[in-house]
Amino acid sequence: MLYSRRNFLKQTAAAGSLLTLPGVGMFQALAEEKRTTVRIGMIAVGLRGQDHMQELLKRTDVEIVAMADPDPKMMAMAQALIQKYNKKAAVEYGKGPYDYRNLLKRTDVDAVYVCSPWEWHLQHGVDAMEAGKITAMEVCGAIKLQDCWDFVNAYEKTKTPFMMLENVCYRRDIMAVLNMVRQGRFGEVLHLQGGYEHDLRGVLFTTGQTDEPGVDFGEKGFSEARWRTQHYVNRNGELYPTHGLGPVANMIDINRGNRLARLSSIATKARGLHDYIVKNPKGGPNHPNAKVVFKQGDIVNTQIQCENGETILLTHDTSLPRPYNLGFRVQGTNGLWQDFHAGEPEAGFIHFEDKSPHHKWEDPKPYLEEYDHPLWKKYSALSTESGHGGMDFFVDNAFIECIKRDVEFPLDVYDLATWYAITPLSEKSIQEKGQLQEIPDFTKGKWKTRKPIFGVHGEY
Numbered sequence: 001m002l003y004s005r006r007n008f009l010k011q012t013a014a015a016g017s018l019l020t021l022p023g024v025g026m027f028q029a030l031a032e033e034k035r036t037t038v039r040i041g042m043i044a045v046g047l048r049g050q051d052h053m054q055e056l057l058k059r060t061d062v063e064i065v066a067m068a069d070p071d072p073k074m075m076a077m078a079q080a081l082i083q084k085y086n087k088k089a090a091v092e093y094g095k096g097p098y099d100y101r102n103l104l105k106r107t108d109v110d111a112v113y114v115c116s117p118w119e120w121h122l123q124h125g126v127d128a129m130e131a132g133k134i135t136a137m138e139v140c141g142a143i144k145l146q147d148c149w150d151f152v153n154a155y156e157k158t159k160t161p162f163m164m165l166e167n168v169c170y171r172r173d174i175m176a177v178l179n180m181v182r183q184g185r186f187g188e189v190l191h192l193q194g195g196y197e198h199d200l201r202g203v204l205f206t207t208g209q210t211d212e213p214g215v216d217f218g219e220k221g222f223s224e225a226r227w228r229t230q231h232y233v234n235r236n237g238e239l240y241p242t243h244g245l246g247p248v249a250n251m252i253d254i255n256r257g258n259r260l261a262r263l264s265s266i267a268t269k270a271r272g273l274h275d276y277i278v279k280n281p282k283g284g285p286n287h288p289n290a291k292v293v294f295k296q297g298d299i300v301n302t303q304i305q306c307e308n309g310e311t312i313l314l315t316h317d318t319s320l321p322r323p324y325n326l327g328f329r330v331q332g333t334n335g336l337w338q339d340f341h342a343g344e345p346e347a348g349f350i351h352f353e354d355k356s357p358h359h360k361w362e363d364p365k366p367y368l369e370e371y372d373h374p375l376w377k378k379y380s381a382l383s384t385e386s387g388h389g390g391m392d393f394f395v396d397n398a399f400i401e402c403i404k405r406d407v408e409f410p411l412d413v414y415d416l417a418t419w420y421a422i423t424p425l426s427e428k429s430i431q432e433k434g435q436l437q438e439i440p441d442f443t444k445g446k447w448k449t450r451k452p453i454f455g456v457h458g459e460y
Helices: 005-015 047-057 072-084 100-104 118-130 145-158 172-182 228-234 242-251 272-279 365-370 374-383 388-405 413-420 422-431
Strands: 038-043 062-068 091-093 111-114 134-137 162-164 189-197 260-267 299-306 311-317 329-332 335-339 348-352
Touching: 038 047, 038 100, 038 388, 047 062, 047 072, 047 388, 062 072, 062 100, 091 100, 100 118, 111 118, 118 134, 118 145, 145 413, 145 422, 162 388, 162 413, 172 242, 172 329, 172 335, 172 365, 172 374, 189 242, 242 311, 242 413, 260 422, 299 422, 374 388, 413 422
Parallel strands: 038 062, 038 111, 062 091, 111 134, 134 162, 189 311
Antiparallel strands: 189 329, 260 299, 299 311, 329 335, 335 348
């Protein structure tokens, strides 16, 4: 759906005056717009990059000026998407993996989206900050713990604004539960759970030639199968922590009055991906990939202790047959909520000691509707056609609107460093048979005075 600022204001006028959520203090008057257009460069335009492009192309306050990607197929797909929205073709930088640095030299690019394979995130992010380009970074986990410090050090040196694009923080049921937490509905929150429980076998093995996934990866793979599957060969840990951790971290003010202190991880043996190759009609026991030894355990559980006494359990489960579910649970002194699918309001359980029947679950839908977050009340119509159930609209809208107003991003470089650090620390813990690992304080003590800003109002 194309929309202009006039239509945007018309559709959202019914929301009325500023809505401030209890429990986080009064939010100061929102900043006025300081620019009307944001000029974007895309670093990597694979399928995820194209998701973000589609959101940006709907807007009249964004121009996609240039894009860099060494894959000509992805570049062609991205240009076709631009043409679909009747926008001017983007300047291409496709001469090898480092041509993005020429994009960063452009004076007509205000901000860049980094949607590259995981192993490129640090290089792309640091180079973008050093070039003074406001940076939006897609999510993963760090390759090395030092990477997290390198992100923080680059930001503190350059002061280039930086936002992590964790879209699950904006899931509608998650934001309603965040609203409930901040209004004290669960009492004092003590324990939280989340994860990445998603059958990715069809993503990890595909050539992109047919709708049926095969058993190929690496050079023969398509999209994420070209690079992501190799991590399962080489590594064993919580490879994708931010989808499960980010939403619950916001509920207990991580890096803003609280911090992650230490973790311990354990992993099952690896069986799922080998089994998938052997049983697949395109594979079989004699296929070359049937001889590949996968290091990544099929299920990885990571326990986290927080400075203020809460615990978090993360689960990574992507190599076995299972329906999609991120496994969220929020538990406090007055009750708990947990989900079992993909964010549908009825797909979960809820119980409050002061209201629910004794020892019985309730349907969470009435509560999620009652506590629907002001952001969703205001912008749900605009997010209807957006990716990942509307979440992509909200994360991209926050990035653009914060740039236009020159205000702090709701998810920043300290969040990225803290959440990314879970991956290398979990790998080390598993190697050491579950030994506790201290989680660095990437804020260097500033967590004690920083105030919560994610989801504290209903504007962006």
